[in-house]
Amino acid sequence: MLKSIFWPVLAPAFLYACGTGALTPVIVLAALSLGAHQAVAGAIVTAAAVAAGVAAIPAGYVINSLGERRSMIGATAVAAALTAVSVFALVTHNGSSLPIFIVAVVLVGSIEVVWSLARQALIAETVERESMALAMTSLGGAARAGQLVGPLIGSVLLLKLPLYSVFIMHIFLALAATVLIAFGPADPPKRKPVGSGRANRKLQVRWSAVFLAGFAIMTLSMARQGKNVIIPLWGDHLHLTASSISLMVALGSAVELILIYPGGRLKDSLGRVSTFVACVTLLGIGFAILPIGGTIAFFIIGVAVASVGNGLGAGINMTFGADLSPSVGRAKFLGYWNALGQVGSLLGPGLISVLIAVASLPVAVLSLAAAPLVGGIWMAGFRHRIGLPGRRRVIIPAPDAVADESQSQ
Structure with missing residues (x-):
């Protein structure tokens, strides 16, 4: 079972989590370097969490329309682009850098919800019920492993390089995850939905x-x-x-x-x-x-x-x-x-x-x-x-x- 979801889901999840894990500890430090007050820097993380919560329901509708794989590809590509905007703000370091940085970071938080939900939906659609918990736990494990490895890599980068190097690392890892999803093995076959027709157009929950x-x-x-x-x-x-x-x-x-x-x-x-x-x-x-x-x-x-x-x-x-x-x-x-x-x-x-x-x-x-x-x-x-x-x-x-x-x- 785990073999069927390793390349389509678990490996990209690990790569993407490495990037986000490395980014998490330095977001506040980057905001401070742009002149943000401590309260404002701390509020950025909260604002990103709020954006993720608000985006959760619309993200579900997007995935339902585009499909899991296309949604994951689109989400990682957009997240990489927004992270590039953060790098631009950190490099230019002018009067408008801080608001640009804040907007980009908050939007990344909302985009990541699409990625997260798409992975969950793909596993829920393909894995049999008797192995569902192990599959979902493995997904959580891949993310946690990335969140452990990412900061370690980021700490090594910061020994010699500026803060924005960690953001660039996130971009490369997000793009690597996108390539793996787009050109890797096909998704495992989905289970046949129970029932069909007009009645199932509404959520039967x-x-x-x-x-x-x-x-x-x-x-x-x-x-x-x-x-x-x-x-x-x-x-x-x-x-x-x-x-x-x-x-x-x-x-x-x-x-x-x-x-x-x-x-x-x-x-x-x-x-x-x-x-x-x-x-x-x-x-x-x-x-x-x-x-x-x-x-x-x-x-x-x-x-x-x-x-x-x-x-x-x-x-x-x-x-x-x-x-x-x-x-x-x-x-x-x-x-x-x-x-x-x-x-x-x-x-x-x-x-x-x-x-x-x-x-x-x-x-x-x-x-x-x-x-x-x-x-x-x-x-x-x-x-x-x-x-x-x-x-x-x-x-x-x-x-x-x-x-x-x-x-x-």
Whole structure:
């Protein structure tokens, strides 16, 4: 199964994620170099996330009209062009460079949604249900591997080259991904849609199940995005150096990568809900350990526990989307589903900022720990109404049946 999607999906996803992973740490630094205030530089990342959320639903309609492969080619080409505009702004460095840079970066965030949804839709259309979780988890793993490798390459470039060299690296990797999609092996054959005709022109979706599952996914998105904020802040709270905090983040990412394949198997064998509950429970416990322990040792343990949970749940958002999606109009539906996840991604860092301002960092961390735990309880309580694939049952034939079959041969 993984062989059929490696070249059309996983390899381009890795290349593109290398570029975006390298770009993420330097966007704020590039904005500061153009004269942006710290608040403005930080707001650029938030604005890009908002643009991605707004673009999710229109992106689904674009993919549904153009098809997955053409949408992926177009998205990577446009993203490369917009990144080139960012390079132009950084090189010219005049009075209009900062607004040009901001617009280009925000638009790249919205364009990347097309790329992301097209990959999910292609897997959902081609992979059999019994292997869906492993395929989606592998997609998430390819992206995470790229996000780990990309910054390492970018850090090497920045030892000798200016900031815009990382943006140029992103352009080349985006174009390489485009070439691989356009001229690589053909997409695997799609499964035949269930039903046809006029009735299927509208999305045939169990919306009650979508909203119930969507709330749980929002809590997971809150925890995941909040994790990226909590770990640096708590490390600074413990007076750790930036290098030590970066090492903790890297080690956590390594743990997540190791658990991606086992996590995919668990989703297919034990069921979606059981894996989701394990994921969010470990995330919540990992966050809670930080303020309860309050030492460097507990910081390491907390990050490790949260990383185990996050690794086991890699790709679970995309898997839920594929499970709940209709056989006709799948890309449209995934646009709506992605928008739900984006809401959670914005709420996590926002909740942390508000609670730090009105209370304290420990209160913010404990509140963030509660969010995934609530999501796990919610999902477990509504599992039958949501109706996601459960534990895979293995049917063992009775001894008499085996004997009869052997005699007949």
